[in-house]
Amino acid sequence: MMFSMLDLKKITESLRDCPCGRKHEINIRALEIGFGNTPDTGRILRDAGFDGALHVVADQNTLAAAAGIADALRTARFRTTLTLFDDLQLADIEGVERVRRDIARCGAKAVLSVGTGSLNDICRFAAAQLDMPFAIYATAPSMDGFASVMAPITQNGFKRTFPAKAPEVIIADSAVLAKSPAVLKAAGLGDLLGKYTAHADWEVAACLTGEYYCEKIASLTRAAVDDAAELARRSDAESPEFSASLMEALVLSGLAMLLSGCTRPASGAEHHIAHFWEMQYALLGRPQVFHGKKVGIAAGLVADVYNRLAQLDTIHEMRRPIDWTRLSTVYGALWNECRAENTPNPVDAIPAGAVEKNWETLRAALARVPKGDEIRALIRRTGGAATCAEADIPAYLEDQGLRYGRYARFRMTMMRLLDIIEENPI
Template identity: 35%
Template sequence: MLSVEQAGQIDPWLGQSVECACGKTHSVSIRKVVIERGALDALPSYAQERGYSELLLVVDKNTLDAAGRELLGLCKAAHLNVSLCVLGADERGELAADERVIVQLMLNVTPAVQAIVAVGSGTIHDVVRFVSHKMDRAFFSVPTAPSVDGFASVGAPLIIGGFKQTIAACAPEAIFADLALLAKSPKALIAAGFGDMLGKYTSLADWQLGRVLFGEPHCELADEMTRQGLAMCVDYVDEIAEGSELGMRKLMEGLTLSGISMLLVGHSRPASGGEHHLSHYWEMRFIQQRRRALLHGAKVGVAAVQMAKLYEAAAALSKEAVAAAIAERQARGDVLTPERMREQIQAGYGSIADQVLAENGLAALDATESAEQQELPQWIIERWDEVRAVCGNVPPSGQLADALRRVGGPTTVDELGVEPELLEDSLKYAKYVRNRYTIIRLHQWL
């Protein structure tokens, strides 16, 4: 019988269904995870065992050189019928998980293809995950850099009509992470993977806020799995900074555990909170301004530092101070009514405002304040001791910044390339990226 005590391990959960203490039955569809030197060699034999003789390898120009050609040769040597799809960059020389790239891949999936292999990092995996799900093909993962936690997850973050949204798709059937390959990753991509993991401090706290204030469903197993994956990365930060194979193993194991935690509960709550909302908001604004994209994990790491500052400020407040702050806001009418939220979304999202309004249940012009919204100020005051305890469990922002600095990642918006004005806008508008309770939404009352 599997238990929370095994949350820091990967293999026991593979291919399992678990009756969880949270009341749900969790299923892990991933059958195999290989994180070792020479993991690429294991893919052809696994494909043969599963009866997949027709494979499509999906790469871009960089991952073709990093691993694509080697894997192509290994598959041919194993007498598999294998073809190659090289995803093309856009006019700015970038690859984004958008409609253009999705269609390009779909056109390369012939009726004979049985399994699609993502050879790359986050973007390639997001596209392959979605297309594999829609076209009912097996999905294999070959990470070329430990840059994101989405390798094992079920959600595909896609940019549709300029709006970043996560669409339910499928987890990979198998993951083959070659430590020798990962150790050659650019330092910036390694730092990005660490930044994505560091953001779990604030995403897990945001999930707890939802539980405390709204009774949001919470799973101790998924929480603990993410927490142990995070602890693994923090404990081995020096090895990760060195880019050693041990460091790559621990980072990849942490990223995989985070992905499995999302797979368990069927959503990204254990691993994505306000820090991801800032990251997504910056990304969407960059798209609107036709600017070059920033690394996802680098954005998440910097955003986590910003969220930790909000948590620090909240943890310093007494219940009396909170009650006074809320009363003052209510007295001067500084509260977010549905009408004011609509106005903010229109101001903060421009051409994609309609999609954001729909995400927040505000598409109808006659949308009214819910009973939960009306009761929330009193709930915050009554439950402040528990809320404050959640806030106090987030490490200080300086500690997160120090950890990012050790792996060579950016720690401030200036280092990242986000202007102070955009940061200010994101702290005001990014809470609408997802209809999900986070420290940003709590902070609007304090």
């Protein structure tokens, strides 16, 4: 699958009058992922309507990675100004303010983020506040948030998610992506492999509580994830082909959230465990682990549980109340947040007997999740850490993540059903 503007149109075209009943629309004007396309950056931006003074935001690493981009912008007659961070690790409000100040000083009319993750989030938020067009030139396929409309920004030490804006243009040169650090590519793959468990959860929720589900968006995302996983299996992790496929699938997962208007196509029980670890790390004051790295490890753990459940011919319901006392110990200072997320308990929406009655459907969804060992093997092939031990995540947090991570979010997942079935697959 090779994306271009045409394919983006083809995707929205294929989703017109979707049987799911929702209108699937996106405002992204150009999506260009190609080998050696850095010299085309200026032209792509011009074609998408970018004009006049352009403010570029990068750090030393990403600017070096994007060699040739300055020439490309000059050739297309853009007048550029620059905010250059040294080595940006954290998207904080100070970074957003610095970008806003620089833009105000030089009078730019649009923002180009050269980088990934935190750099994009700072620009996404600043561009939304200034109501100006925003483009991303991605330097690493490290997560699926490129097309996101939300920006996680740290303020006074706390991470808050702010409404921001999706970029009008996303450009990525697979020759540049391929040379990005292995840890970033492995994190991107981890975030992507989490879609397998997320999709099982989406089907489970749709089946048991009638939650919104779009078969077309699910299969579109799944096909892109399958392509990238297949390339991870058989190609060199350094190859531009693998990086391009990974980037396409990551961007598509982000688009799937925009198109469906929910996070279901990209996030399920594996993200809840990753979120749980992130909160625990923040409480402990430990340096954070890449998002996709945590998601990939959690996806392997959840896949083990789901595959064990898929082996069962029958299931027996046995409802148990949430163990609030235990949760208050595990969540500690985050206990109030946890209690709010679980009031009411999402499993209360499941009619009595529904799990037993629908077991064949649920089982089929679980059986589509690859084996945990396959997920771990793919992550290791790209040089990533595939288990908590390999990532230096303490063993007690692995255990707590499996048992209590599901309470981090108010969402129906297969993991939540462990509270209402007799069988214990952990």
